[in-house]
Amino acid sequence: MARSVDNKAGDVRHWPSAEDSLHVLDLPQLWQKPSADEMMEVLRDLRQAPDGFQDSGEVAAQEGSIQEAGIPAYLTSIIASKLVWIDDEDARESIWELASLRLSERSGRTAMPAMTRTFDIAEGLAIQLHEPSLVGDNLGLKTWASSLLLSKQLQRLSKYLPDTTSVLELGAGTGLVGVSAACLWHTSVVLTDLPEIVPNLEHNLGLNRETISSWRGNATAMPLDWSDLSSAPTKDEEKYMIVIAADPIYSPDHPPMLVDTIARWLKETGDARVVIELPRRFHYTGERAHLEDLMRQAKFEIVVQGVESGYDDWKDESGHQAVVECEYSIWRRNDKC
Template structure:
């Protein structure tokens, strides 16, 4: 998104057909893996889509560390919305140099999160070392003992190595319960269609099945244009045990 030099942007997203929330996003002037850390079309699409999906996370246990896990969170918009929508804690993760920006966006929306019975924290999760999540503050969570009932990821396929890395991380952190869900969204960039096909094959290969899918086009916000492909594809996944129907 072209922000015309602005350092923050407000996103108004639906939490229900009749309720919206305006999330303030601070945009850090950093780059990660060669990309500017900006709002991308698929992030906005997924944030606006979540309330339409028939996802009902189970109540987290008292010792649950990551009820909702966002991978490749970037600016953290989707994780913040998920926390407010499902009234559960979300852990927003990315590479270590991005975590301070995620923490800043959590703090900027602290009042909003509280109003909607949500909470969030940030942490570093490197897909090259997917078993270890380091929370902001230094506490370490291990995939062997901490599981997420919902994993969300937007625009996480922009390198030929990403499908294998992403699926390896998902398979370690997604809880095995019947209500566990993965929600993933990506822009339909021509250059990465092969990687998207590989992603689906790998997800199916670890025992996940798609229970809903569709396409959405990102709307312009306040006259600002997206610096990316606006048409995005989304899908919802569960472990192969019973089929359910999803509406999008």
């Protein structure tokens, strides 16, 4: 259905229906002195925030009401304008704030503001995650495609895992994998990450507390620095039957630290398992190979492995969501190696 908005002059501006595609020139232009209400409505319509990981072509086909070409320049012109025809100072501030927000959404994931979004993992299981604005190199504050892919695999992979489980997640980030495991495996999961990541991790556990409980799971969070040996368990009963990690490698130092941490925290039993998901990033080819070598040196062997593809929430050179190829593997101890 087409919608119409009264502008300041009293004219009625008719908008194309949802099936049509608006051009930037169809939007209220500053020379027309549109009302504050009209500008606020348009700026709300221009919201562009990732609410999932899928190809942008699919998103465009679903939403497709405003062409993106020219929108950044349009938003910049609003921010630069004094909006002198709008008498309400608070309204002007709100317009500038919304226009700045819409512009930041188009400047890449690192420029986006804090957001809370929902991830559909399995039938009846939707997980809410809060992602603060990315500051510095705090990559754990973002949900990565590898975490979503692994979360959706957990139900299928459970046939390779022990029935009665205690689970430790390393580098939990925003908590998607750990929360998914608690729900889909109906078990207790301890999600860990660096101390600066844990407050948001605990916040996300709070957002999903009722969901986790309804799936007969339990999840807690605690800080765990892989380089700190003081917190390592000294008794086997303090260790875990499953250790899980998604996208845990960002430097050459990480493979040995990860393997050492796994070896310290995984139970000393043949049916204990390690679940790892790694994106196949070109610049980390050596680190992935090093990790596999170190796992074998630590007397682990692969039970099952595979490759899968999905989308991340940043765009490639063609303007589509970037395709991410990931490899997953499940390992077990093998003292005969």
